[in-house]
Amino acid sequence: MTHPALPRALDRLDADRDGALDRLFDFLRIPSISAQPDHAGDCAAAAGWARDALAGMGFTATVRPTAGHPIVLGHHPGPAGGKAGPHLLYYGHYDVQPPDPLDLWHSPPFEPVLADGPHGKRIVARGAVDDKGQVAMILEALRAWHATGGIPLPVTVLLEGEEEVGSVNLAPFLESARAELEADFVVVSDTNMWDRDTPAVTTGLRGLLYTEIEVQGPSRDLHSGLYGGLALNPINALTAVLGGLHDAAGRVTLPGFYDAVRDIPAAQAAEWAALGFDAAAFLGEIGLAVPAGERDRTPLERLWARPTADINGIWGGYAGPGAKTVIAARAGAKVSFRLVPDQDPQAVLDAFRRSVANRLPPGAHATVTCDSAGPGIRVAADTPMVEAARAALADEYGRPAVLIGGGGSIPVVESFRRILGLDTLLMGFGLDDDAIHSPNEKFDLRCFQKGARAHARLLGRLAAAG
């Protein structure tokens, strides 16, 4: 089923490629780093930019304050004459990760460039793909429909500014704005394709428990010669605690950590095996040769269906040039756990805290604070929305879209289900080598352009079916 106005919307997208890129670059130039308080003004600016973009294509759009960074909400009634199909709620985020380490970027993170890559042009900037570029893709699809046949469905767009810091103010907003968020399902583009030629819909996502641990030592920094051997060294204690997080087989040692973890069903295992994942190539692209993690699991299971523990940062004492013979007063680390469906984040947090208490040397004190906690997600694959998405993707790419798992977390998916009762379609256009959260984050220009076309096609399919 094809909507009669779709060809014009697609033509419009092709004709306005330069304009789309200019608009995305404007969005990327705003350093909306949600984790850093001195960028609060930039987050507000990015929200304003998105509101103006929506208003320019016929949306009633507002910036809503929260206890943190604001939320952008836009409504479009769809075609004159009433509902023509399902009401879509698009979700995305305008905030980005901190760009450090800055010295590894080849161009400044907030001065987007179009660079040459081995597979054509790429957009390079912090947020190029996560998630400003993927949000821009959706906006461009809506803009093309608006400029041609008119947006063919009722649409709500919700963009938050705290996805990279745990979305702490989103759930309260969903609660309070429930009446404005009536829709049939949620559409999110914050995931990846299978590879650059194979589109994908993601049907599982790992959850995330993110913690910070601080170990207290002496009341001040000490000279290691005068005190070493008698004074507690908090870095020694921290490594003693964290060094035992994994056993020799790569399993996480927290008691009970795997109790709720189920093996994937045989049918899914077979589907994933059929994808022909090349672990050596995957690792080779990031300079590694030996897979880490659980030795007795397949690579795709380790990435999509198994929980992990990763230390994301560690600090303490002297890190400058040369030698400083100091025993630090304190040391800390960021420790996070990727969780799979059925694992309870609170139970894992409790187990981690007990493990820390048990492993600390006598006299040492530690605090473990929880930054965010969200469970793993399963999305049913046999729904009309997934089927429409797979069809739209197949139309655009000329090959079937595959169903994949995802290693990352989009905690809001759980909130949409719990608070709004809505399922979420995860249709994303990132690639494994996009370097999100890393220096030189990029979005392949072809992914950006075909992603916008696929979103335009999805609107057409749903409107024609509706």
Added chain:
Amino acid sequence: MTHPALPRALDRLDADRDGALDRLFDFLRIPSISAQPDHAGDCAAAAGWARDALAGMGFTATVRPTAGHPIVLGHHPGPAGGKAGPHLLYYGHYDVQPPDPLDLWHSPPFEPVLADGPHGKRIVARGAVDDKGQVAMILEALRAWHATGGIPLPVTVLLEGEEEVGSVNLAPFLESARAELEADFVVVSDTNMWDRDTPAVTTGLRGLLYTEIEVQGPSRDLHSGLYGGLALNPINALTAVLGGLHDAAGRVTLPGFYDAVRDIPAAQAAEWAALGFDAAAFLGEIGLAVPAGERDRTPLERLWARPTADINGIWGGYAGPGAKTVIAARAGAKVSFRLVPDQDPQAVLDAFRRSVANRLPPGAHATVTCDSAGPGIRVAADTPMVEAARAALADEYGRPAVLIGGGGSIPVVESFRRILGLDTLLMGFGLDDDAIHSPNEKFDLRCFQKGARAHARLLGRLAAAG
């Protein structure tokens, strides 16, 4: 035996206390941080300051270039008419530790102040006691003799600018300047008193092996959701390596680490026991209650006679506010070992490298670089120089000087013995709570003033005996 001119020298020190403090403050204002290349000019300025001070009291004084920061060398022939006793070689250093963390200082580290403390006035600045304040004490003693009866012995003063970064250029200088460094023994003030009322001579010093380890992970920072479970996390690997450095009894686990370590002789154990060391009070002053280290050793053994392993700094990944779900490309740490006499620094370095290689997870790579390596030192206690020093200290303090061990390292002591054939007298006036290498480093004014008087007395005793 008292030198007839000593009373005038002591009176002069008492009369010129304000001048002595002004001169020390000038010295302390120079941020001669040897570890930081952008302070090379300040190191040169501190060397020039010391040369001028020596020249002002009749020394032939020069600043000698080295491959690093320069060395100050001054000669004074002693009294007209020739040698009146032993020729002393004073050693000290004009360089200081980096002052960070700056936010914990109550006054700027290079703006010295005289502050009130629980035991009277204290000089607060980076280098107040380590070692500019103790060097200034010696200079003031020489200045007082120069201004009154004349310096009563032939004296050489050698001040280096790289003690805090391993004294790498000192040994080559000693080799090349051997003819200019003829003397009977070395005198160093870079150690502590037993307590604020009890002077001490130090007869043992731990050595130091200082290393840096870096673990290589992926070729770039990764998103922990997309890669976690399959990609090597270098911080996980680093903590796995370092978390096993100690066993539950507080012993260092490197194979062979204790093989060459001898128990202290019974007589020394008895002397140390008689000191009545109050471990609870010692730890209480630094906010700790439970002694760390080897459970089956006395507190003074742990501090003076047992080797240690301390992680002095650790870094990797994200250490900013909030959450960043990153797998870092690399992680590192500074790891140092305090060594006792008979332990071979090279053997310990080799054992550490083997241990790192054995504990690394499959596919991980690490490099261990050696920053400095110096063995532990024993100084004979039954020599005329130690006896003269104890007598001079008893004269000044009205109570016997005790013989103590020292936990810190003064690697040059070994160089003086090996290259120049000279023994070293370690007579220092620091206190345990001086916070050397820490924020708010201080030197009790009383220690500074009585230390200068004790040095003046030592010169008088040795000249009278000579």
